[in-house]
Amino acid sequence: MKIWWLDYHPVYNTVNFENYEDGKNVREMVQDASPLSGNWIRYNVILNNKGKPSDILNAVGGALIVSERAKDIITQIPNLNVEFLPLSSSEGVFFVLNVLTVLNCVNPNHSKEKRLGSSNKLIDYEELELYKDVVQDKDLFRIMLHEGNTVLPKIYVSDRLKDLLENNLEGYQLVEMWDSEFSWRQKEEKYASMCEEVDKSIKGTFNFEKAVNYVQKNKGQLIYSGKWALKVDEENEIWLGQLSLNGTYSWINPIYYPPVILGLTWGTK
Structure with a gap:
């Protein structure tokens, strides 16, 4: 059993509030996962069309802006405690997805906490350990900090909802x-x-400069250092890879290299 964080993806089409203050107000309203449909007004939004269709179009504090198709798919799961708050746009039909289920489900003894400076105030979790009996059969929810009454902004989904989204939606x-x-x-x-x-x-073994020279002279070859790897593409551009738990590498073409990368010792296999 797994729990997933659902978020928009910035490289796909996004939706933004036409008026900055409207967006700010909505962020404040959804912060504590309270029902809003009784006093909701339609805010104007605009589509940032990047040519990549999306059904999850932005994050607004503790809520998401979603498409009509996303609404139709998510509501296939019965008895979800959510609101779809309509927005106004000439470019599509969009809603604020306000998730009302808040769970006190964090096992503090086995989670990695994120605390604020000298006050030591708990503000988030770097890693989560959840109580299985609390999250089981919960398809869509937010999480409350185990200290105080702060509701974290991330929206979490079950394996069941994840599968439904992956089979029907795009751009998230x-x-x-x-x-x-x-x-x-x-x-x-x-x-x-x-x-x-x-x-x-x-x-x-090589320093970073020699490692770069090596992969540029030996196209198709990789050079390694711990969780990192280097390679070049057909244009001889350097790509930096980070090892994943499944044994593959995720690659980026970096604008700059942080000092920790420059100071590593590299080698071939």
Whole structure:
């Protein structure tokens, strides 16, 4: 059993409030997951058309702006405690998805907390451990901090809703946040072991400058350092890869390299 964070994806079409103050007001209204349909007014929004259709078009505090198709798909699951608050636009039919289910489901003894400076105030979680009996059979919800009454802005979905979204919608992100069978500590241990194995397997070591020269002269070859890898594309542009838990690399063409990358020792396999 897994729990997923549902979010919009900025490279796809997005929707923004025509008036900045309207967007600010909506962010404040959805903050604590209270019902809003009784006093809701239609706010004007505009579509930022990037040529990549999307059904989850923006995040607004603790809510999402969604398409009519997203509304139709999500409501296929009965008895969800949500509101679809209509927006005004000449460019499509859009809604604010206001999720009203808030769960006190965090196991504080096994989660990694994020606290604020000298006040030590709990503001978020870097890693989550959830109570399975609380989140089981909950398809769409938000989470309350285990200290105080703050409701976190992220919207979480079940495996069942994730599958429904993946089969019917486009232009969004689903990020795994919790796995009942594989804790974040176990993932960290596995990842550290994978990085160690990479370092043990490399032969011939280079600094960053020589590593770049190597991959540019040996197209198709990769060079490694812990969780990182370097390669070039057909235009001889350098790509930086980060190792994933599944053993593959996610690649970016970086604008700049942080100092930690520049100081690493690299090698070939």
